[in-house]
Amino acid sequence: MDPGNQAQIDYWNGEVGQRWAENHRALDAVFTPFTRALFDAADLRPGARVLDIGCGAGETTLIAAERVGPSGHVTGADVSEPLLATARTRAAARAPGAAPVAWLRADAQTHAFDAPFDHALSRFGVMFFDDSARAFAQLHRALVGDGRLTFLCWRAMAENPWVALPWATVLPLVPDAAPPPSDAPGPFRFAARERLLPILEGAGFRDIVCAPTDRTMVVGETPEAAAGFVVTRGPVARMLRE
Ligand SMILES: C[S@@+](CC[C@H](N)C(=O)[O-])C[C@H]1O[C@@H](n2cnc3c(N)ncnc32)[C@H](O)[C@@H]1O
Structure with missing residues (x-):
């Protein structure tokens, strides 16, 4: 593990990782429209070797395994042991005909992946690197020559009312609260493609498509459930905890 990522490694192995693991089904449900968009964009081919970066509790890893079928292979990589433990458990009930899956506790920024991948993908798992340039270069090296990377990341907080609204509501109640620096993990x-694109190009990626993916995200079926969701995840949760 790279000491540069230690703060994030501690974060995803501590209370936050535990909570994500406990609530993985609810999170998967909330992310469903984005998951569909991710797999539509990735268009995984049967037989492909796939790397799921920051795989968390493994839903996207297991979907990828179904998509590529038994002649493919999928590796789910993450720094979080509680999330990987959940992923391993749910993988036991894998769909018949799915590709074999390997779970790897690894820092994607520094890990030297030994097998080449045809495709790397991530659902919101690539924004937490201490050194993004190094991490994406490492991921580029892990891909075959015509390999592809497909990932989801969030646009600005202002374009995400599930965070912007609770943030604005809680802000007056929390003295000295400030949003995290925009270039911090x-x-x-x-959020700004002007920041992301040079990093991807510098890492060796070409033919980059950066497509806005607007979807409705249902964070709770009742006001109480929605409030519970938004104060326990993301920047508002962090602000309240700190
Ligand atoms: C927002 S969560 C998304 C998890 C999962 N992709 C999902 O959609 O449910 C971010 C994930 O990235 C992982 N992560 C953070 N830094 C990482 C790193 N350097 N290498 C690998 N995984 C990392 C975290 O442990 C966490 O599981």
Whole structure:
């Protein structure tokens, strides 16, 4: 593990990782429209070798395994042991005909992946690197020559009412609260494509398509459930905890 990522490694192995693991089904449900968009864009081919970066509790890893079928292979990589433990458990009930899956506790920024991948993908798992340039270069090296990378990241907080609204509501109650610096590891780090594109190009990626993906995200079926969701995830949760 790279000491540069230690703060994030601690974060995803501590209370936050535990909570994500406990609530993985609810999170998967909330992310469903984005998951569809991710797999539509990725268009995985049967037989492909796939790397899921920051795989968390593994839903996207297991979907990828179904998509590529038994002649493919999928690796789910993450720094979080509680999330990987959940992923391993749910993988036991894998769909018949799915590709074999390997779970790897690894820092994607520094890990030297030994097998080449045809495709790397991520659902909101690539915004947390201490050194994004190094991390994407490492991921580029892990891909075959015509390999592809497909990932989701968040646009600006202002374009995400599930965070902007609770943030504005809670802000007056929390003295000295400030949004995290926009270039620090965190969900909105690549909100500006002007920041992201040079990093990807510098890492060796070409033919980059950056497509806005607007979807309705249902964070709760009742006001109480929605409030519970938004104060326990993301920047508002962090602000309240700190
Ligand atoms: C927002 S969560 C998304 C998890 C999962 N992709 C999902 O959609 O449910 C971000 C994930 O990235 C992982 N992560 C953060 N930094 C990482 C790193 N350097 N290498 C690998 N995984 C990392 C975290 O442990 C966490 O599981």
